[in-house]
Amino acid sequence: MAVDQTSPAYPAPEKADVAPEGITPAGRLRNRFDDVYRLLTRQPLSLYATAVMRIGFGLLYTIMLVREFPYRHQIWGPESPWSPDLARRMFDEYGLFSVLNLSDDPRYFEACYAFALITAVVFMLGWRTRVVSLVFALVMFSFYSRGVFMTDGGDNLAVLMSVYLCFTACGRVWSLDARRHRRHDDGSRPEKPGGIRILRRFTVTVMHNCALVVMMAQMCVLYGAAGLYKVQGNLWNDGTALHYVLKTDSFRPWPALSDFVDGHQVLIGISCYLTVLVQVAFPFSLFSKLKYVLLPILVGMHVGIAVLMALPLFSAVMILSDAVFLPDRFYRAVARKGSALIAAVSPRRAATRPH
Structure with a gap:
């Protein structure tokens, strides 16, 4: 969850004051609470x-x-x-x-x-x-x-x-x-009176940010519970769970592709252990840059589920829900690159179009 500091509708947040030396634990806790309060409001x-x-x-x-x-x-x-x-x-x-x-x-x-x-x-x-x-x-x-x-x-x-x-x-x-x-x-x-406008903005901001926290918590619980559940299974412990999934007739839209993937036993074993590791580790990576490594792995896992198990809607819902963890600067950068690509392609089409 990242603050959009370049949004014209809101001023950039001020930098927090550096805590003085010798601050008490109660003071540090109060400062931490103040930081969270400012972040949410x-x-x-x-x-x-x-x-x-x-x-x-x-x-x-x-x-x-x-x-x-x-x-x-x-x-x-x-x-x-x-x-x-x-x-x-x-x-x-x-x-x-x-x-x-x-x-x-x-x-x-x-x-x-x-x-x-x-x-x-x-x-x-x-x-x-x-x-x-x-x-x-x-x-x-x-x-x-x-x-x-x-x-x-x-x-x-x-x-x-x-x-x-x-x-x-x-x-x-x-x-x-x-x-x-x-x-x-x-x-x-x-414009509405100042007090009403301030109260409305405060309410919308708090509800929005708290909903974000709930969505992130929902995904953390989902991934954490799924990973811990897999740890308890013998098939995931010995790295053969995906082999049996690929052999299930109900989840084989392309049997030849499933058999081809299942033929790489080392890859199957690595995928099993990596799935469990990423799902268990993801909730603990939210406040570090490690989540930017785990998120592509999770997206790749969902794409594999969509293709190999014929569950595209399930995978799409999971990928869309994971979008809440990416900062706004990522989406703005993608939008800028997309606009630049369209602008670069459009003149070429216009030049090649018959007059």
């Missing part, structure tokens, strides 16, 4: 990271709804083997909820599906994000609850992250909201 952190998550989850859910459109009735609709009546009985028992179960009318389901698709697109574009983020979280939870027996850990994490994003300022950059604010920041609109 001065300005929203990682605005670009939350924007990437907003765009990514909106796009991912849009793709999923479009892809499953021909099968929507069998998965979430009235024709599902898990009928609406069975779903209601389960909701009453476990305290779940889904707007899809408010009516059994097929026309109502079609309207809900169209509304969900529109919501995902609008959320991705960042229009009226504060309100739309709440609606998007409700839509994701409704579809998740309606088809809970066909979900996996990726769906569960996506629902959690959509709820956390409701408390962030994920529409502050790379959004239609940001474009609208730039147009209106010409002094033509009357």
Whole structure:
């Protein structure tokens, strides 16, 4: 989590005073608390990271709804083997909820599906994000609850992250909201009274930064628990777990590729030990540059899962959730390089275009 010190909307944070020699432990603790307080309350952190998550989850859910459109009735609709009546009985028992179960009318389901698709697109574009983020979280939870027996850990994490994003300022950059604010920041609109403006900014900043902390903690718990769980298994201890995964028929979209990878036994063993080591070590690397070494390994691991195990949605959710750990300067650098590349390619296309 890094402070965006170049954002024009917020002043750069002042450097903390150097603690004098001979300070007591209580004084050091108080200074540490003051530093954390200033970090959480001065300005929203990682605005670009939350924007990437907003765009990514909106796009991912849009793709999923479009892809499953021909099968929507069998998965979430009235024709599902898990009928609406069975779903209601389960909701009453476990305290779940889904707007899809408010009516059994097929026309109502079609309207809900169209509304969900529109919501995902609008959320991705960042229009009226504060309100739309709440609606998007409700839509994701409704579809998740309606088809809970066909979900996996990726769906569960996506629902959690959509709820956390409701408390962030994920529409502050790379959004239609940001474009609208730039147009209106010409002094033509009357400003709110100073006290209300300060209170609003303070509340938004604290909620945003605390949500970031919760998202990071969620990923640390996920990776740490997964790594510790693997340590307890004999197959991971002897380095053969991935061999059995590659031999499972349900996770072999390309058997020839799976057999080719499985034929490199040393690579399989190294991958097993590296997976456990990285997952256990990642929560302890957050406050060091080691996380910039572990994150690419984790991303590579998720890409391998997507290709070899045919779990692209799960891998995409994990990669998008890992985006919260990258600083804003990384995303700004990527945006600058992308803009420079487009600018370099565009004149060439214009020059080669027939007149």
